[in-house]
Amino acid sequence: xxxxxxxxxxxxxxxxxxxxxxxxxxxxxxxxxxxxxxxxxxxxxxxxxxxxxxxxxxxxxxxxxxxxxxxxxxxxxxxxxxxxxxxxxxxxxxxxxxxxxxxxxxxxxxxxxxxxxxxxxxxxxxxxxxxxxxxxxxxxxxxxxxxxxxxxxxxxxxxxxxxxxxxxxxxxxxxxxxxxxxxxxxxxxxxxxxxxxxxxxxxxxxxxxxxxxxxxxxxxxxxxxxxxxxxxxxxxxxxxxxxxxxxxxxxxxxxxxxxxxxxxxxxxxx
Amino acid sequence: xxxxxxxxxxxxxxxxxxxxxxxxxxxxxxxxxxxxxxxxxxxxxxxxxxxxxxxxxxxxxxxxxxxxxxxxxxxxxxxxxxxxxxxxxxxxxxxxxxxxxxxxxxxxxxxxxxxxxxxxxxxxxxxxxxxxxxxxxxxxxxxxxxxxxxxxxxxxxxxxxxxxxxxxxxxxxxxxxxxxxxxxxxxxxxxxxxxxxxxxxxxxxxxxxxxxxxxxxxxxxxxxxxxxxxxxxxxxxxxxxxxxxxxx
Amino acid sequence: xxxxxxxxxxxxxxxxxxxxxxxxxxxxxxxxxxxxxxxxxxxxxxxxxxxxxxxxxxxxxxxxxxxxxxxxxxxxxxxxxxxxxxxxxxxxxxxxxxxxxxxxxxxxxxxxxxxxxxxxxxxxxxxxxxxxxxxxxxxxxxxxxxxxxxxxxxxxxxxxxxxxxxxxxxxxxxxxxxxxxxxxxxxxxxxxxxxxxxxxxxxxxxxxxxxxxxxxxxxxxxxxxxxxxxxxxxxxxxxxxxxxxxxxxxxxxxxxxxxxxxxxxxxxxxxxxxxxxxxxxxxxxx
Numbered sequence: 001x002x003x004x005x006x007x008x009x010x011x012x013x014x015x016x017x018x019x020x021x022x023x024x025x026x027x028x029x030x031x032x033x034x035x036x037x038x039x040x041x042x043x044x045x046x047x048x049x050x051x052x053x054x055x056x057x058x059x060x061x062x063x064x065x066x067x068x069x070x071x072x073x074x075x076x077x078x079x080x081x082x083x084x085x086x087x088x089x090x091x092x093x094x095x096x097x098x099x100x101x102x103x104x105x106x107x108x109x110x111x112x113x114x115x116x117x118x119x120x121x122x123x124x125x126x127x128x129x130x131x132x133x134x135x136x137x138x139x140x141x142x143x144x145x146x147x148x149x150x151x152x153x154x155x156x157x158x159x160x161x162x163x164x165x166x167x168x169x170x171x172x173x174x175x176x177x178x179x180x181x182x183x184x185x186x187x188x189x190x191x192x193x194x195x196x197x198x199x200x201x202x203x204x205x206x207x208x209x210x211x212x213x214x215x216x217x218x219x220x221x222x223x224x225x226x227x228x229x230x231x232x233x234x235x236x237x238x239x240x241x242x243x244x245x246x247x248x249x250x251x252x253x254x255x256x257x258x259x260x261x262x263x264x265x266x267x268x269x270x
Numbered sequence: 271x272x273x274x275x276x277x278x279x280x281x282x283x284x285x286x287x288x289x290x291x292x293x294x295x296x297x298x299x300x301x302x303x304x305x306x307x308x309x310x311x312x313x314x315x316x317x318x319x320x321x322x323x324x325x326x327x328x329x330x331x332x333x334x335x336x337x338x339x340x341x342x343x344x345x346x347x348x349x350x351x352x353x354x355x356x357x358x359x360x361x362x363x364x365x366x367x368x369x370x371x372x373x374x375x376x377x378x379x380x381x382x383x384x385x386x387x388x389x390x391x392x393x394x395x396x397x398x399x400x401x402x403x404x405x406x407x408x409x410x411x412x413x414x415x416x417x418x419x420x421x422x423x424x425x426x427x428x429x430x431x432x433x434x435x436x437x438x439x440x441x442x443x444x445x446x447x448x449x450x451x452x453x454x455x456x457x458x459x460x461x462x463x464x465x466x467x468x469x470x471x472x473x474x475x476x477x478x479x480x481x482x483x484x485x486x487x488x489x490x491x492x493x494x495x496x497x498x499x500x501x502x503x504x505x506x507x508x509x510x511x512x513x514x515x516x517x518x
Numbered sequence: 519x520x521x522x523x524x525x526x527x528x529x530x531x532x533x534x535x536x537x538x539x540x541x542x543x544x545x546x547x548x549x550x551x552x553x554x555x556x557x558x559x560x561x562x563x564x565x566x567x568x569x570x571x572x573x574x575x576x577x578x579x580x581x582x583x584x585x586x587x588x589x590x591x592x593x594x595x596x597x598x599x600x601x602x603x604x605x606x607x608x609x610x611x612x613x614x615x616x617x618x619x620x621x622x623x624x625x626x627x628x629x630x631x632x633x634x635x636x637x638x639x640x641x642x643x644x645x646x647x648x649x650x651x652x653x654x655x656x657x658x659x660x661x662x663x664x665x666x667x668x669x670x671x672x673x674x675x676x677x678x679x680x681x682x683x684x685x686x687x688x689x690x691x692x693x694x695x696x697x698x699x700x701x702x703x704x705x706x707x708x709x710x711x712x713x714x715x716x717x718x719x720x721x722x723x724x725x726x727x728x729x730x731x732x733x734x735x736x737x738x739x740x741x742x743x744x745x746x747x748x749x750x751x752x753x754x755x756x757x758x759x760x761x762x763x764x765x766x767x768x769x770x771x772x773x774x775x776x777x778x779x780x781x782x783x784x785x786x787x788x789x790x791x792x793x794x795x796x797x798x799x800x801x802x803x804x
Binding site for chain 3: 139
């Protein structure tokens, strides 16, 4: 589905942001890309839709090289939700905002209406239909940008730091939405410092450091590798730390505090 | 946009020219500017322009200035065409066109080698009100930030199917709206946040704020200033009195 | 530098405030006293009035934002309503959420000096205070850099240095870690704890990410819809039943600890880190 073949990318100022990255993301996978600020996560994301083209190597989306097509065409298949909604909201009303991308992609007006209505309902934004997107709260803006993307129904959804500035209630809703996307068969890629909130969807985790992929595996096993996480400056989720402290068998999935409390009891041999 | 950034955004340098007192750098660029207005033939203008480029080379910024010059040629071609249409005089039209390039080179030289801090110092010397100077310095400090914002906004909108490189001129201008509105809105929000931060750090508490850094004009600065004025005077004299009689 | 008399550095007494174009009050009858040298964390869901409250403490309300204001706020004994921003800026420092939009100058050291320049401090004193502030924040080697060359974590430190250069007794931090990655955020929190220890400065921090702060905070105050709804030590509040209901992000390990304590499995005690809990429950630790 998305393939990186020995991709390197050097910025205009000489900084090497990606160094020989090879990666395959299959259809329907849920992937979390983690690493400290500056590790190359956002650069990686920008390569997928051709916003940045590799200095060497190639990126293929559904077999098509990103160098031979436009960002607009790639975006039809790959929807990217950037970190800052204030970098894209501009329309007179929320419904116009949602219609923007749909019109750019050539959807018929009747379909546009339909999709806008669907998106507004799904994300609980119906009451703001005629309001200016600029007066929404931070959380509402983030929901709106996500609604805009889902309206054109891309096969892949990439979220760049979706939890920044969000409180715990909003994070729970977000992971619920991600779960829903997964059930709908979509490929979901989440770039995030915060791996903990993604636990319910048990993603595949790709760890990046200094432009390279230094770790790649299922969350439940990768998060146990303290050495790796330490070098990549990624914080281990608390329950994983607890789990390791109790020396559990690694195949067990860990999901929530109730589960964790059971392990503690078992560990003490009760 | 690249033209603007290449030609007018300050970047740190270590040449002796960079280290000159900014007021001297301003003087040099101002004299250059006036010189371009005084010359009356192409040959003189070419010599003057060559001289500017030599100065740029001394200041180690020749590559950037030369690149700016190349981009400016587009506008100067436009000036040439307009002049030829209205005056039917090819020689003066070329003169005006090249003069435009020379003017851009002289001003570009100043801005490329002068940091915003130095610009501030110059403005203070001219006794501009503190609020004006502060607004200017802050605006310049945010230029790189706004350039980055613009790229991020364009990325976000391209990712929603916006094609910025297609269509005729009208289409392209219309397509800039989804980029300009977020940029403007963010600037307004930024101003509000800056205002809060300013108040919180006692802006305007005393009528005459003090300054952490002090600027001194060295003997070398004075010498260069004098040399520049002398060179200008000699140039003006020869352009106005010596050369025309020789050419005629 | 720790003050000998532990007076209350902040007294909020029955504060209520309504913005001019809003039908509802943003802050409702708020009461809080903070003794000098404490680190207080203010939490609550988005829109609960935290930002408004902070601005009422440093004086932006009422001096920059007018509205319906009743009650009183005193910082170091002086009434915020009656003092000018010049005086307040020296008593209360404010670190805003976005590191970018609070740095004005083209070089780091000049930005750190910004507040002092505004106050008309003499060059000699200014130099000393700027150097001290940069040293405290570990940014001395960044003195001549331009802001756009810095990382977000560095920018945050520069802004904080600028605030500390004014030597306020109380510093307010508005979601300082929201744009930082977890490691950098942890470093900032450690820095705050160290500054409190070295300078005796009181800190009021608005934060969602409680797992970082619970170890260093003395008190946790929860707000909801403009009112104070919970107050106590972090363990008191987080072990209580109401925290989750108010949208407070109770750290995962604390939730486990709560259940185990409730079932009598481990004894009651302070908030434990995952390692500590593992040990307390009979594991050997990693």
